[in-house]
Amino acid sequence: MDKHLRVAVIGAGPVGLAAAAHLLERGLEPIIFEAGASTGAAIEQWRHIRLFSPWRFNLDAAAVRLLKPTGWESPRPTALPYGGELIDDYLAPLADLPAIASRLQTGARVIAVTRAGLDKTHVRDRDTTPFMVRVEHAAGEVRDYIVSAVVDASGTWATRNPLGTSGLPAIGEDRATDRISSPLPDVSGRDRDSFAGRRVLVVGAGHSAANTLINLADVAKSNPETKILWAIRGVTAQKVYGGGDADGLPARGQLGSRLRRLVESGAIELHAGFGIAALKNLDSGLTVESADGRTLETDVIVPCTGFRPDLEMLRELRLNLDPAVEAPTELGPLIDPEFHSCGTVPPHGAKVLAHPEKDFYIVGMKSYGRAPTFLLATGYEQVRSVAAALAGDQVAADTVHLELPETGVCSSDAGTSCDVPVTDSKREAETGCCAAPEPAFVGFPTGLVHGRSGSNN
Template sequence: MDDVLPVVVIGAGPQGLAAAAHLIERNMPVVVLEAGSAPAAAVAEWGHVRLFSEWPELIDAAGARLLSTSGWQAPGAGYPTGDQWIGKYLAPLATALGDRIRFGSRVTGVSRMGRDRLVDADRGEQPFTVHISPSEGEEYRLQARAVIDASGTWASPNPAGADGLPALGEASAADLLSYRIPDFRDRAGFSGKHTIVIGSGHSAVTAVLALARMARRDPSTTVTWALRRATAGNTFGGGDADELPARGALGIRAKEYVEAGLVSLVTGFRVERVTHDGERPTLVAEDGRTLTADRVVVLTGFRPDLSFLSELRLELDPTLQAPVRIAAEVDPNVHSCGSVAATGAADLAQPEQNFYLVGAKSYGRAPTFLALTGYEQVRSVVAELAGDHEAARRVELVLPDTGVCGGAGLFDASGASLGGACCAPPVALVQVGRAPASV
């Protein structure tokens, strides 16, 4: 039966499309299930943001080979926006995959045929059953020989509440909060107003930079950057030591704007409650401090949606909710110096045979996932499913060094400056006026 059943890929984002291209190259049937109405639906939601990875790092090799048969030419150097990534690569790749992709198909559950989570008997010999709720029509299910979950984490942003749960009043104030990088080309929504950005990752830095540029042009525009940690720590990244120069530059510019007074940096601010007076939300910290603004942008990271995988046997790290074999490598609490290692099928394997989490979802709650990482993952996973164990074991990627050492630092430490990473001297501050973490 396995010879004729397809491999089901959940998600038609960058890694899901790449997985399908690799499966086609190995003559394996594939069905891609995408909840959105178009490919890379999550990327489209931040299409206005420029990536810190260059074009060659954003194109999967098998995807490029599939596209080249129709005369497609890979873009050259440069840093595309999300919209450009879709238009010049991801959408053409989806077109090449044709009716292998089923849009408007939300996966609501994955299990084994005739076996719930408790049953051992012949479990690995049963096909997967994938339950699908289409945007139109009745729910149905597919049988699959293997399942690759590349659904990402974009649909599950973390809340503003510092304890990982929504702050008191956060749900009722949801219309006044944004959990995405706003499109700052709409200046009217931010110019002349006070905006608070909560978060310390690359998405938060990207938002802070855009707002700081507005503040430089219009002094009536004010920006507050709220961090949960007691110090800035590694918020500003590895600077010149980062082997992705555009990523390192984000932190350098953010430090410049903070030092220039264009951004007010507030540390140790852990949101306990959100109140609002009309259209102006107020954030109340656990220590009683308050911040009131016209706009609040919550960019505190993402988490995997595991709800539709409840009938599968998964071995996930209790902290990150990532596969246990890669957790220590990507955990921001303990990660030491430099780059993380590339991950392959052996690292991603689960007790549920032939089920794999790939892409940003494989990092669980950890930040700083790169497209390159996901492309290497799906190459290895597909090779394993095809029985090419040597290719699955082979590592074909060395990830760029972040330039950051020492993990996230002590959560309540005090007295640290805005200095650089321990791998490199602090970046000098200059007095001047995926990008999402998953790229």
């Protein structure tokens, strides 16, 4: 890696800014591209959602070291922040620091990453050829930037999973976009008028769906004409209800228990085993058809179906991705949601995240591909390791652990080795595991995160 060139960081969310902080500590020069108008632009869309995990799991150690000399005061470690607080009390002050602000470009959407002068098919001198990052700026200008390495922390918020089964959009989904909301609308606040007094169908079996359903039930108390429908592909909602009082994260357990009571009382009409096949626009609303021929009538759909990575901008790079979850190949089996929760994923760093494309890394939510849960603390450890690798400190890069920023304690210090399987509830209680929005971003909303928003299973 040519250390005279800058390192491109794609995305100015929690993990992207943490990457920049670690690169600076290593004496490397980051340039940060954020597609949104400000840092944490994706989180801004779910600022009304509260995270499952307390502040002590949501702060990166290098970022805190940058902030402390300015007089910044850390939030109360045990408090559960809302998405808006994550921005206002942490990300915005971090982005305003001269060390970060001078290297941050907002309204800068990366549209392609490649090797300068080489497409994917060329191998000669590939590892020593710098990267070219093509960026579209807010005013429409397109520029190419030559950099030594690329850290993609762009997340998955912009590419939600479709409503249909088989990984494809439902027939007619593209013609019903005006009746499909964002994945985590503020149904009881900013977006209330779009839902109060209407028939609302929430699709998905993750914590984002649970959070939205509970908020809709609150809306219905003052607007009794509001009808709440809930469709899931699975035959039971037990996964969403969770462990109740026995849950490793009390806030998550309370969420599931409250949802169960609302369904049992009839306030929410649950339709299990409802895989959506088609949507039909009508003057009176929208007809939603299941694969087995059932139909539901609704005015608006809330798609809590999860997210997937946008890989289009990486087409000219040599990637090695897991065929199931589209995460880096070595990471895929560790996070496959059919076998793992976020609490059973061991810490990992540059070695696990590496691709055949030298000095290119996907980190944060996007590194998990289609897997629906993610720890912010895991993302922070990813970028610490990646920064060490790019700086040539391979020992530090390979020595990975789950470091909790406030205490410096890792999960093994709490009496559990990351190499030894433990029950989900035990590991989650120790690490602060959360559903990524399930954005979910430790760190995802009691409904989202970065970070990612559930599934429709």
